[in-house]
Amino acid sequence: MHQGRRWIVPAARALVLALALVPVAGAAAAQDCALRDFLTMPLPGAGGDAVVVALEAAYPGLRADAGAGTITTPQGATVPLAPARDLEGAARLEGATVGDMFAQTYPPGYDLTARSVPWADPGRARNDALFRALYGDSARAVRAALVRVTYAGPGAQAAFDVTTRQCVATQLRAALEEAAALSPPPDDWFRDTGGSFNWRVIAGTDRLSAHSFGAAIDLNTGLGGYWRWSGATEGAAGPFQSTLPPALLAVFERRGFIWGGKWHHFDGMHFEYRPELILHARLTAGAGAPPQP
Ligand SMILES: [Zn+2]
Secondary structure (H helix, E strand, O other), X not given: OOOOOOOOOOHHHHHHHOOOOEEOOOOOOOOOOOOOOOOOOOOOOOOOOHHHHHHHHHOOOOEEEOOOOEEEOOOOOEEEOOOOOOOOOHHHHOOOOHHXXXXXXXXXXXXXXXXXXXXXXXXXXXXXXXXXXXXXXXXHHHHOOEEEEEEEOOOOEEXXXXXXXXXXXXXXXXXXXXXXXXXXXXXXXXXXXXXXXOOOEOOOOOOEOHHHHOOEEEEEHHHHOEOOOOOOEOOEOOOOOOOOOHHHHHHHHHOOEEEHHHOOOOEOOEEEEOHHHHHHHHHHOOOOOOOOO
């Protein structure tokens, strides 16, 4: 959820910007951003620490050491790799460790049943130090790596400012190209979009939003659905139904974006780059074995 700037690109400009990355400011360090499909990419077989494997496979150049309890980012910063705490509910979200990020499994596919359990919010726990190390420690630092990525469907255009760091822009560009090519095209979801980069805290909290790091976008704010706007109570967000096309969800998940519509505290417009959660779900479901020779 995000109530910031909107980017409705005029048609003429969209022709120029369509499917292109336009640098906004600065340049990110070189990183191997070969396009990846997180739903099908081969993963190591059993034996490794699933959190370590998921993090290293999700972020090219990242190194995680469970024994030493450290993560070294592709940019060389080191942050603690601490296990999940024995906490539940709202307490898990406050000061979340890296381990807490994986304490709930993000359910792959179009399945909204898991969210019926109060506080089943896989992805809402974010380790602040890791996000700052991956994407930037200030609005200025994050802004320096932003680019504009566009959706150019037959009946709607939209643009989002996201970070080039950790290959977010590369993956989002592919997702938006694939989304625009769906039949029927999900143009409705790309009208009245909620925005993208915005250095801010989550409503009602003092925690930084994923939007602060240029790693989240909001689609149509009216179609999306958001628990705070529904009048729901925290911890009892109630039922949620969505008209999001399953094919659109699949496009985003393939490219590493999780959907807030699966959260008990639903945020049905919100997509956030969390490939580590998609890979971790595959690894812990036993689906991570490499193809047999
Ligand atoms: Zn959002």
